[in-house]
Amino acid sequence: MNKGELLPRNKKTFKGFKTLKEIKFKTTRMLVQKGKNGRPDEIVAIFMRPELDNIAAKFKSKYK
DSSP, X not given: OBTTBOOGGGEEXXXXXXXXEEEEOSSEEEEEEOOSTTOOOEEEEEEEGGGHHHXXXXXXXXOO
């Protein structure tokens, strides 16, 4: 974070999802959904790297 904003340098699309972006930190990951109507991005989940596959499986039915 920099002055309350997420830095995009570690942001990429999350494992086959069109609406979620993954932001990488050392061992922590954050899933972000783009804000609607000019609103800021919404943090959907914060998790540790080993939980990545488990999170992806749970979100398949909720997000595209």
